[in-house]
């Protein structure tokens with residue numbers, strides 16, 4: 001089991017966020033803004049699934065999971081709160097979040113279903129966030145130097161995603177979740193996640209008035225499909241999830257640990 005610390009980030013989120021806070025780049029800003037818009041609703045869903053999963057465990061297994069589940073819930077609840085503050089700035093900029101409400105509607109479909117569906121969905125999204133996080137920790141320059149506090153926010157979130165990436169997966173396994181359903185949900189989550197990310201990013205760019213700029217598309221091509229682009233570098237770890245013997249711990253967490261070590265002054269353990 002993993003020891004998960006809950007950290008309070010020591011950054012000021014009251015100061016406004018610049019329109020192109022991410023390296024002065026319209027595409028990167030719109031993409032990260034889109035992801036942030038999905039977090040409060042998504043992370044609440046993950047918290048509920050993991051909490052319910054823990055409750056459903058046989059008594060003999062509970063002690064093994066108790067501390068990790070507490071850490072997971074604490075970390076995601078903190079992300080939720082911090083991204084809520086971040087998103088409030090976006091709202092003040094006039095950006096409209098359609099991803100969050102759409103996801104909330106979709107979540108209702110799983111109400112009353114076998115709880116392992118929610119855990120499989122959570123494990124799949126946690127894999128996505130873990131490989132995204134790993135990419136960002138490998139390429140922190142993507143976040144630019146324009147706003148150091150926001151770079152810290154994204155790297156802190158990334159490091160914690162890397163830390164707790166196996167919690168939902170392990171609960172799913174402990175509750176006898178099978179491989180076929182894990183894969184089925186992974187395929188569906190892939191379609192939903194890629195579709196939602198694109199839709200919200202395009203919407204953000206449209207509002208920003210930069211959707212049809214050549215520089216926006218050039219940045220998108222470079223950061224998604226370039227040599228160290230997001231899609232190119234996450235393809236192998238994305239595929240790995242489909243193996244029957246896959247476990248999230250097979251993806252290393254060295255960079256996350258290093259970031260947390262080197263940036264201990266940026267947060268307080270609670």
Ligand SMILES: [Fe+2]
Pocket residue numbers: 043075076079157161
């Ligand atoms: Fe998170």
Ligand SMILES: [Fe+2]
Pocket residue numbers: 046076126129161164
């Ligand atoms: Fe997470």
